[in-house]
Amino acid sequence: MKRPITAALAVIGYVIMIVPIIFVVATAFTAGSTLRFPPEGISLRWFDEALGYEPFIEAAISSLGLAVLATALALLVGVPVTLAIHRGKLPGKGLVEGLFLSPLIVPELVVGLALYQQLMIGMDLDNFSTLLVGHTALMLPYAVRVTGASLALADPALEEAARGLGASPLRAFFTVTLPVLRPGIFSAGLLSMVTSVNNVPLSLLLQGRDFRTLPVTMLDYVQQSYDPMVAAASTLILAATVVIAVIAERTVGFAKIFGGINQ
Amino acid sequence: MVRLLEPVPQPVPSKRTPPRKDADISRKSAFLLVPGLVLLVAGFLIPSAAMLFAPPDVPASEIFARLGEMLTDPYDLEVIGRTVGLALAVTIICVVLGFPIAYWLARSPSRWSGVFLAVAIFPLMLSNVVRTFGWLVILGSKGALGQLLVQLGIVEVAPQLLYTKLAIILGLTQLFLPLAIISCYSAVAQVDPGLDDASRGLGGSRIRTMWSIVIPLTMPGIVVAATLVFAGSVTAYTTPYLLGGSSQRMLSTQLFNYASTTVDWASASATALIMTVLVFLISGLSSLIGRKGATS
């Protein structure tokens, strides 16, 4: 190795990123009942338990439903915003875009506190509706920014060309603009879904008796009891995430998806 | 075979559509903003502002009184100091580890670098609860690291690793290193590798080339990385909650405590205000540095 320092730092970095994940998987297969290492024998019993544990299953369904709804809603209101910003003749476009990206800057925990206090307690809104409002607001920047990026790449002359060939504005939108936007919408959708399903800080204060999200449920469980069932549940989540990552990589390339939002 | 000369039906100009006017278009595009704006204002801006400045049943003055107290009270100051200190430490570690990794990923001709890039980015999609849980297994009282230290005879009893600053630093580094790598990676990828060669040819060692060519040219990316990591560390909840517990309170766990356990709205709002100001400060500072870099 020609660069011993770089190599050493890289090894440390990858160990910190990856080793804990490996330990989660290893513990999930233990036959024992503690998070002891090395595991006491191999079994699948904790996967059985995790899949049979009502609160986790219910929360998983709730989380997925919430993510799908919030993502759809965010795209539904976010894509028109993108179009207005990139194709319309708005005064102060930068300001409008900044406004729609603002949920990214305010700490999620703070937003969660605000919604809890103002909507759930102040206006007596039920916790599912509050979660939906919060998650949609949080996904809005993704919808606007990520689809905007693919719109910015497309030549506005495409639509003009379609119009010049006799297409009505609506037809030009559906036959030219929408296909151009599709990869952006896909990326934004994927990013929103993943972010929503994994979210803790925003959802934390907005839990109710009959609607709870999965990560917060798991967090509570870990706090109370210290057994490998959470490791098994985590391993299942990991497997699902790998599948989604592979799909993302095959379709748009996830370096692209994650590179876009931070710029 | 397409017969080019055959007449095609012509679009019929509609009598009802008036000629395009710019004012007309801008009115239409403003209309596209309405649903988004309603959601943003009602679901985010108003509640946030109301919470920070007018929580229910609490006069705004009380929030500022609490804020004043917090900035003098030793216990609250410790929480603030711990939050800022840990965030700074994590930021430095993430840049120091992330930049060389990004440099290597961007410059290595190896086929494997693509795989390693994917491995570095993948954790961003994985639940923070899952990622942090791994440290419980490693650092817990019966965990792997403590057992290893005992087995190696370095210590007699496994030391308390969980609920320490070290645990939080490890957890947050794991969380934010991928972000640091991506930001640095896109910056390094934009620097012509020929510049490294040119510097070496003129007599610059690898390290010298790094300092006077690569790092100055990738500074904007490094600043973005540092900003993201710092802001993320100040606001993260899962990691300090699981790995810091109540003995290593940070602003986020403290805020949850005020809002949920003690239901002390004034303190919760004051804590939220401090957290928000910290994040805004670092973002402002970073765009200031960015602008200065762009003009010089």
Next chain:
Amino acid sequence: MTAAAELIGVTQRFGSFTAVDEIDLAVPSGKLTTLLGPSGCGKTTTLRMIAGYSAPTSGTIRIAGIDSTRTPPEKRNLGMVFQSYALFPHMTVADNVGYGLKLRKVPSAERRLRVMETLELVGLAHLADRKPKKLSGGQQQRVALARAIAIRPKLLLLDEPLSNLDARLRVQMRAELRRIQAETKLTVILVTHDQDEALEMSDAMVIMNEGRIVQQGSPQQVFPRPADRFVAEFLGYENFLTAADGTPLTIRPEHLHIVEKGHGLDATVVDVAFRGVDLLVSLDVVDPSGATVRLLADVRSGATLTPGSGVTVIAPDDHLVSLPR
């Protein structure tokens, strides 16, 4: 005369692909040597091995008589001008040129003096405080040259330095480079795929093909005596025919004469292209071996030739080059 650089049996492989294949080369001191060859023949690879950016798979590289095969680039004290120029975008022109001197810990007063001196040599002293992005392509090229020269290198390596310039500037810079080489008496290795550039500028030229050196010598030696068909084609020999004994022969279009009748080769005019001062005539010629070959003749305009007419083509012996079979 000692060689400024010597390559002995140098090979570079990338996986199973051999980019440079056992080349032997002695670069004469104080002269301008060109490495000439088509795209992908291994010129850049050779230059990068001389500069130390990649180690040869096998073979030895000597610089000023010292084995430098494994010496890192920063220890070789060579000046290199990259095809992309590779100017440091965050430094001014003066800082770019002074970078190597700074690394050599030249005191700042002397450094400024030498930077300005070098910039004057390339005619850019008035742009010392500009950033590279605000310069034209030609100016950037000169900065890159100045930066390489400023360290007083043992060897100046230029990788296609003129190929990013427009046609007029390129011709102008050839003379400029020659002047700078003469003034500094530097040993220069210049990579190019343009034979006119090589012929015009070199003291010595080295022609490469598929990782091997196929011919070397002065332009005066090489041009009239291409060693094989590849070199002949590369240098603009377009006519290939066969002697009575089967030896392959070649001759340049401008050396063929066309007469109405005489002692020579029987030919039929196929096409006549008017080119201003001259005519380019395609002919079907019966060569000494009896085969009919298509040849090109470059003759002064004024001659009246019509396609289809029979003529005689004369190929003077002193211009016919025989090639290996």
